[in-house]
Amino acid sequence: MTPEMVIFLVMLGLFVISAMWWKLPIGVSLILASTAGALTAGEGIPVRHLVEGSFAYLDPILIIATAMIFMEVLRKSGALGSISRLIIIKLHTKPVWLLIFITLFIMFPGMITGLSTATVLTTGALAAPAMILLGIPALTVAAMIAMSAIYGMIAPPINVPAMIIGGGVDMPYIGFELPLLFATMPLAFGVNLSLGYKHIRDVNLQKILPKLGKDHYEKYGFKLFIPLIVVVILMLGVRIIPEYFPNLGVPFIFMIGSLIGLFCGERMNFWQVSHKAIQEVMPVIGILIGIGAFIQIMTLTGVRGMLVIGSLSLPDIWRYLSMGTMIPLFGAISAYGSASVLGVPYLLAFLGQNEIVVGSALSLLTGLGDLMPPTALAGIFAAQVVGEKNYFKVLKITIIPAIVTALWALLMIYFANLLGSFL
Amino acid sequence: MVQKYKYNQIKIKNIEFMFGVFTLIVSLMIGMIAADKFQEMHETETLYPSYALTEISHLSDYNPNLKNTNGNTEIYFFNSDSAGGTVLILGGTHPNEPAGFLTACLILENLQIKRGRLIIIPRANNSAFTHNDPQEGQPQYYTIEGIKRERIFRFGSRITNSIDQWPDPEIYLHYPSGQKLAGNETRNLNRAYPGRADGNLTEQMAYGIIELINKKNVDLAFDLHEAAPEYPVVNAIVASERSQLIATEAAMELQFEDLIYSMEPSPYNFHGLSHREWQDYTQAMPILLETANPIQGRLRGKTDVSLLLTGRDPMYLKAAELGELHVPYDSAGISIEVRVGRHLSAIKTIIDVYSNIYPDKAVEIINVPDYEEIVSKGIEEYF
Numbered sequence: 001m002t003p004e005m006v007i008f009l010v011m012l013g014l015f016v017i018s019a020m021w022w023k024l025p026i027g028v029s030l031i032l033a034s035t036a037g038a039l040t041a042g043e044g045i046p047v048r049h050l051v052e053g054s055f056a057y058l059d060p061i062l063i064i065a066t067a068m069i070f071m072e073v074l075r076k077s078g079a080l081g082s083i084s085r086l087i088i089i090k091l092h093t094k095p096v097w098l099l100i101f102i103t104l105f106i107m108f109p110g111m112i113t114g115l116s117t118a119t120v121l122t123t124g125a126l127a128a129p130a131m132i133l134l135g136i137p138a139l140t141v142a143a144m145i146a147m148s149a150i151y152g153m154i155a156p157p158i159n160v161p162a163m164i165i166g167g168g169v170d171m172p173y174i175g176f177e178l179p180l181l182f183a184t185m186p187l188a189f190g191v192n193l194s195l196g197y198k199h200i201r202d203v204n205l206q207k208i209l210p211k212l213g214k215d216h217y218e219k220y221g222f223k224l225f226i227p228l229i230v231v232v233i234l235m236l237g238v239r240i241i242p243e244y245f246p247n248l249g250v251p252f253i254f255m256i257g258s259l260i261g262l263f264c265g266e267r268m269n270f271w272q273v274s275h276k277a278i279q280e281v282m283p284v285i286g287i288l289i290g291i292g293a294f295i296q297i298m299t300l301t302g303v304r305g306m307l308v309i310g311s312l313s314l315p316d317i318w319r320y321l322s323m324g325t326m327i328p329l330f331g332a333i334s335a336y337g338s339a340s341v342l343g344v345p346y347l348l349a350f351l352g353q354n355e356i357v358v359g360s361a362l363s364l365l366t367g368l369g370d371l372m373p374p375t376a377l378a379g380i381f382a383a384q385v386v387g388e389k390n391y392f393k394v395l396k397i398t399i400i401p402a403i404v405t406a407l408w409a410l411l412m413i414y415f416a417n418l419l420g421s422f423l
Numbered sequence: 424m425v426q427k428y429k430y431n432q433i434k435i436k437n438i439e440f441m442f443g444v445f446t447l448i449v450s451l452m453i454g455m456i457a458a459d460k461f462q463e464m465h466e467t468e469t470l471y472p473s474y475a476l477t478e479i480s481h482l483s484d485y486n487p488n489l490k491n492t493n494g495n496t497e498i499y500f501f502n503s504d505s506a507g508g509t510v511l512i513l514g515g516t517h518p519n520e521p522a523g524f525l526t527a528c529l530i531l532e533n534l535q536i537k538r539g540r541l542i543i544i545p546r547a548n549n550s551a552f553t554h555n556d557p558q559e560g561q562p563q564y565y566t567i568e569g570i571k572r573e574r575i576f577r578f579g580s581r582i583t584n585s586i587d588q589w590p591d592p593e594i595y596l597h598y599p600s601g602q603k604l605a606g607n608e609t610r611n612l613n614r615a616y617p618g619r620a621d622g623n624l625t626e627q628m629a630y631g632i633i634e635l636i637n638k639k640n641v642d643l644a645f646d647l648h649e650a651a652p653e654y655p656v657v658n659a660i661v662a663s664e665r666s667q668l669i670a671t672e673a674a675m676e677l678q679f680e681d682l683i684y685s686m687e688p689s690p691y692n693f694h695g696l697s698h699r700e701w702q703d704y705t706q707a708m709p710i711l712l713e714t715a716n717p718i719q720g721r722l723r724g725k726t727d728v729s730l731l732l733t734g735r736d737p738m739y740l741k742a743a744e745l746g747e748l749h750v751p752y753d754s755a756g757i758s759i760e761v762r763v764g765r766h767l768s769a770i771k772t773i774i775d776v777y778s779n780i781y782p783d784k785a786v787e788i789i790n791v792p793d794y795e796e797i798v799s800k801g802i803e804e805y806f
Binding site for chain 2: 047337
């Protein structure tokens with residue numbers, strides 16, 4: 001057994017023991033496992049590496065925390081409920097169009113930010129109450145939101161994993177629009193229609209109306225939606241006309257939206273709202289910090305290299321299988337990390353095929369990483385927005401859509417040259 | 424019963440409080456130890472320029488906005504008494520590519536100049552020397568036991584320190600082309616050219632370098648890099664339209680010394696790269712050199728100083744067996760001597776070819792070793 005394998009087993013073993021047996025939080029378990037890995041490798045207690053690795057997630061942590069505060073503000077102000085009312089009342093007679101609209105609506109923030117988490121926590125949380133009231137079971141709603149968020153993150157115009165993969169081989173992010181639309185839209189509509197259509201074929205509005213709660217729109221009018229509109233304008237502005245929009249950063253944009261929200265609907269105590277939001281999101285922040293340290297120690301000790309070489313060593317016929325499994329599985333650590341660590345070598349391995357189509361398909365596979373526990377960011381937050389504590393129940397429903405997505409991506413790679421000739 | 428319940432509740436709260444205090448103290452200690460380690464990297468290593476040095480200026484002389492920032496960096500001028508051309512050598516565009524930095528330092532500390540002028544910027548992105556890339560697990564320092572003195576150099580990051588430039592946009596829109604790249608590329612000097620005088624710190628550095636090239640009438644400009652062995656553009660000379668001829672001729676000459684280089688044209692549609700934008704925004708002939716550096720690669724095993732200096736890695740050996748690499752690789756690895764030696768020979772040959780084609784702009788440097796010398800004597804001989 002190689003030293004890297006021994007270190008990997010020690011890290012994995014201690015993680016399982018501390019998370020499952022000692023019942024320590026996953027973030028803490030990951031830090032312990034990382035420390036054990038470093039000790040086994042003769043690196044001592046690697047304080048610098050533990051902190052440095054965690055810093056990779058500083059920006060995502062800020063985005064997640066502020067997005068969560070923003071959602072709580074929208075919920076308390078009444079904006080969330082009012083949007084659900086509008087969606088249901090306007091579109092309940094046209095179920096197919098309703099689902100297509102909801103799918104695009106949920107995907108939208110992912111398409112412009114490239115972040116699945118921001119998607120789940122913004123439009124995902126907005127659409128969830130309406131979808132549940134329409135009759136779709138909460139867990140199915142969460143699964144639909146999680147999958148839409150992943151497709152949104154991969155769909156054009158902004159796809160960060162594709163940029164990372166392309167950047168690794170100096171391929172500019174040009175010409176990806178059609179391949180990425182092909183990679184995502186058929187799946188997004190197909191998955192959501194197959195999961196949701198049977199539940200909303202016959203919607204009885206009269207039965208739903210009483211459950212919709214107070215109509216805050218009647219009381220506050222258009223003002224209710226100003227925070228959301230400001231956030232969308234600030235996010236779009238910096239991308240469409242960057243000359244006129246300062247780069248505020250997504251966390252600051254969410255905070256601006258949250259502060260405006262305090263004056264646009266029901267009154268609330270901002271301290272309590274933000275405290276609740278941060279408390280809810282704290283375990284995920286802990287996981288991200290732990291994962292950051294874990295991946296740094298894996299790299300330091302050579303475990304990461306062992307895993308990458310291991311997946312590249314498979315015979316050609318198994319390479320597709322390894323791509324379809326290893327890239328999403330590595331996403332358990334980080335989808336972006338997976339794009340960089342595995343996406344780039346796989347793209348290099350397929351040089352000669354249409355690289356834009358291959359890169360697009362690989363980015364779709366990395367997106368699935370957001371469904372892999374323990375991070376499973378899309379799954380965790382989708383469960384949270386429908387009030388489900390056990391996110392594994394949501395992940396269970398996403399298994400078949402995820403397999404279909406992986407197969408779709410692999411077929412795209414196999415037929416990359418053919419697809420490239422007309423995309 | 425109620426009293427006992429209350430007592431237990433208070434006890435639990437006390438334990439929770441104590442645990443909270445303990446966690447806070449441990450976190451503060453970890454933070455302080457790590458902060459100290461990170462802070463140390465702001466201390467610049469001393470360089471010892473050769474006697475040929477005539478002037479030291481700063482990048483802020485070419486873009487005053489850089490004054491008192493970590494983007495400011497020294498520019499070393501070596502003027503000869505004979506008229507000739509001007510050559511610029513940039514090391515440390517990416518401080519995680521040590522052969523580029525060490526080549527610039529080695530020339531700076533050893534050269535004599537007979538004709539023309541040589542300008543060296545050893546730490547092109549000074550800010551990037553002050554931190555490491557998270558999750559890469561790379562060393563902060565490496566030591567070379569030089570014959571004159573022991574030298575400790577910093578191994579930095581590919582990009583500007585986020586302490587100096589933050590936050591990154593989600594998408595980096597290159598100025599002026601509008602090309603989109605991943606957000607953190609906004610801190611990559613070699614994606615920032617031609618830069619802006621008042622742009623972000625990295626753009627300001629890029630602008631300063633462009634200004635230097637234009638104001639000092641640089642004729643030939645080198646940007647020294649390294650790349651992962653699995654990367655297609657490696658052991659390569661990247662040349663733009665203007666420098667294609669001299670690069671091709673030099674590559675052929677290098678082949679006679681068994682130094683094989685691939686010739687890569689500067690891509691028209693990939694903006695922000697030194698060679699692309701130096702071609703479009705200056706009069707200089709741009710050349711970018713790449714060597715193969717395993718510590719940068721995604722396939723590497725244990726990441727430590729030994730890998731940095733010897734380039735020996737069992738994982739890359741496996742990768743070579745699998746045919747995943749774009750350079751020859753065996754159990755000898757790719758040592759720092761091999762990588763610096765390739766850069767030195769390429770620079771010397773390209774300058775010679777340039778001087779032959781443009782005799783009135785000739786540049787002549789001596790006392791700089793070539794590949795054979797540095798591989799046989801070791802890099803220690805020159806520090």
